[in-house]
Amino acid sequence: MKKRFSLLAGMLFALTMPAHAADNTEPKAIGPKHGATLVPKARQVICEQDGGYNHPDDGSNIPNAACRNAFLYKAETIPIWERRQMFTEWPAYSQNLAGTQHPSEKVPDGQLCSAGIARFEGIDQPHADWQVSSVAVKDGQATLHFDATQVHEPSKWTVSLAKPSFNAATDTLKWSDLTQLEVTKVIVPPPTKGDHVKYAGVYQIDVKIPADRADGKQTLLYVQWEREDPARETFFSCSDVRFNGLSAAK
Numbered sequence: 001m002k003k004r005f006s007l008l009a010g011m012l013f014a015l016t017m018p019a020h021a022a023d024n025t026e027p028k029a030i031g032p033k034h035g036a037t038l039v040p041k042a043r044q045v046i047c048e049q050d051g052g053y054n055h056p057d058d059g060s061n062i063p064n065a066a067c068r069n070a071f072l073y074k075a076e077t078i079p080i081w082e083r084r085q086m087f088t089e090w091p092a093y094s095q096n097l098a099g100t101q102h103p104s105e106k107v108p109d110g111q112l113c114s115a116g117i118a119r120f121e122g123i124d125q126p127h128a129d130w131q132v133s134s135v136a137v138k139d140g141q142a143t144l145h146f147d148a149t150q151v152h153e154p155s156k157w158t159v160s161l162a163k164p165s166f167n168a169a170t171d172t173l174k175w176s177d178l179t180q181l182e183v184t185k186v187i188v189p190p191p192t193k194g195d196h197v198k199y200a201g202v203y204q205i206d207v208k209i210p211a212d213r214a215d216g217k218q219t220l221l222y223v224q225w226e227r228e229d230p231a232r233e234t235f236f237s238c239s240d241v242r243f244n245g246l247s248a249a250k
Helices: 002-016 019-023 045-049 064-070 078-089 120-125
Strands: 036-039 094-096 133-136 139-150 155-162 178-180 183-187 201-208 215-228 233-244
Touching: 002 120, 002 139, 002 215, 036 045, 036 120, 036 233, 045 064, 045 120, 045 215, 045 233, 064 120, 133 139, 155 201
Parallel strands: 133 233
Antiparallel strands: 036 139, 094 233, 139 201, 155 178, 155 215, 183 201, 215 233
């Protein structure tokens, strides 16, 4: 009986042991996990939802070639559990901007999609197979949704679109690539279960789309969500997108 109990206990331990324990390594503490763009889906959201990154280690089960390329980026120097965090920690692409004049002081050119986080840099890499979402434009406006694992108010939104010259297959995003869009409306998700302090929800953000950008051509949408607090905690998302519509903003 004792032998059987020991065997069962060992099996339970193996089942509950974290995946990184086999490498005798401990993951670094993850930063805030508070959100990413849901419509159109941020790159890391797509990769996380597609899955396939837990096994095998060569990423061959990752169905999207761009996500697989991101996972394997700097595989010789970035531990595998950190590369997995690029997807599992999809809401944690953030920086505190307190004391800065511009986000580029924390998020340099070429690292906008990763929020300047070294272990997430795979998500910045150019690839022809980044999944592209289609978003409708009606009366010159498009509606975006942002999945907040914790709602923060007051806050502000900066939404930008890559210039037509940007090519997701060959370019990493730079600040000079971006043109800011006008945010016309933000709907804050209401509290759930009576909790008015910490709760999750989905923001709705309406933006004006210039007439020449509602053309169905692939581009990149860049969303920044900044808490209005001393730390200026800000979350960053890149979404590959096409805006489709006959009636666009003038």
